[in-house]
Amino acid sequence: MIDKKIVIANWKMNPATLAEAKDLFSAVRREAKRIENVDMIIAPPVLWIGHLKTKDDDEIKFAAQNMSWEEKGALTGEVSPLMIKDAGAKYVIIGHSERRIYFGEKNDMANAKILTAFINNLGVIYCVGETAEEKRGERTQEIIEAQVKEGLKDISQGQVEANKLIIAYEPVWAIGSGVIPAFDDVLSANLLIKKTLAGLYGRSTAEKTPILYGGSVDAGNAKDFSTKGGMDGLLVGGASLKPSEFGGIMRAVAN
Numbered sequence: 058m059i060d061k062k063i064v065i066a067n068w069k070m071n072p073a074t075l076a077e078a079k080d081l082f083s084a085v086r087r088e089a090k091r092i093e094n095v096d097m098i099i100a101p102p103v104l105w106i107g108h109l110k111t112k113d114d115d116e117i118k119f120a121a122q123n124m125s126w127e128e129k130g131a132l133t134g135e136v137s138p139l140m141i142k143d144a145g146a147k148y149v150i151i152g153h154s155e156r157r158i159y160f161g162e163k164n165d166m167a168n169a170k171i172l173t174a175f176i177n178n179l180g181v182i183y184c185v186g187e188t189a190e191e192k193r194g195e196r197t198q199e200i201i202e203a204q205v206k207e208g209l210k211d212i213s214q215g216q217v218e219a220n221k222l223i224i225a226y227e228p229v230w231a232i233g234s235g236v237i238p239a240f241d242d243v244l245s246a247n248l249l250i251k252k253t254l255a256g257l258y259g260r261s262t263a264e265k266t267p268i269l270y271g272g273s274v275d276a277g278n279a280k281d282f283s284t285k286g287g288m289d290g291l292l293v294g295g296a297s298l299k300p301s302e303f304g305g306i307m308r309a310v311a312n
């Protein structure tokens with residue numbers, strides 16, 4: 058069982074300037090201060106992490122949205138886990154569907170990144186979920202199972218236990234679309250991920266691994282993902298850029 062719900066804000070490639078990022082962060086932090094019982098992680102563009110993170114501000118954790126599978130070297134445009142840690146992030150999102158769709162990331166690449174993240178003691182928010190076409194073809198279960206197994210290949214129970222692994226179930230067709238899955242389907246995906254983790258690492262590790270939902274979450278639907286879908290928290294995109302909506306999501310999950 059997970060003691061506290063987790064809410065992650067994925068700002069994606071927003072906002073455009075550091076000044077706007079600081080304003081957004083201050084507003085979100087004001088909302089977060091009024092809420093107890095929720096662990097909050099913000100994933101801003103990596104460039105802003107070092108500017109937003111302050112030393113005494115530990116109640117909000119930071120995540121990068123992506124990273125290289127290497128620690129250093131000739132990889133133009135990439136960001137290393139060492140840099141992410143130095144900037145103050147504790148987590149990294151890996152395998153987000155936008156990385157899979159627009160940048161050709163596959164399960165084996167996600168796997169290499171997860172390995173490197175764990176070697177560097179970064180927590181991992183690993184995203185899985187089926188596309189609309191895969192759903193129509195009734196391949197949801199097969200896809201999720203493969204994403205979990207291949208993404209975690211050669212990663213030991215010790216590594217999973219020592220570091221923080223969070224799995225986010227994000228049906229690709231629900232992201233940014235305003236359409237959400239039936240809560241029964243959310244619960245099925247949750248149970249399937251837990252079962253797959255139990256097969257890899259045993260029940261106790263599976264029970265301790267938070268499973269989150271992401272895709273068109275708003276303040277109105279947030280609570281049902283945990284009460285009806287059994288989820289341990291949420292990964293929020295669009296609504297995380299609107300502080301009062303995001304505050305509503307955190308309140309809904311906390312209660």
Ligand code: PGA
Binds near residue numbers: 232233271274292
């Ligand atoms: P959304 O994005 O909340 O805007 O649908 C979620 C995500 O991509 O993580």
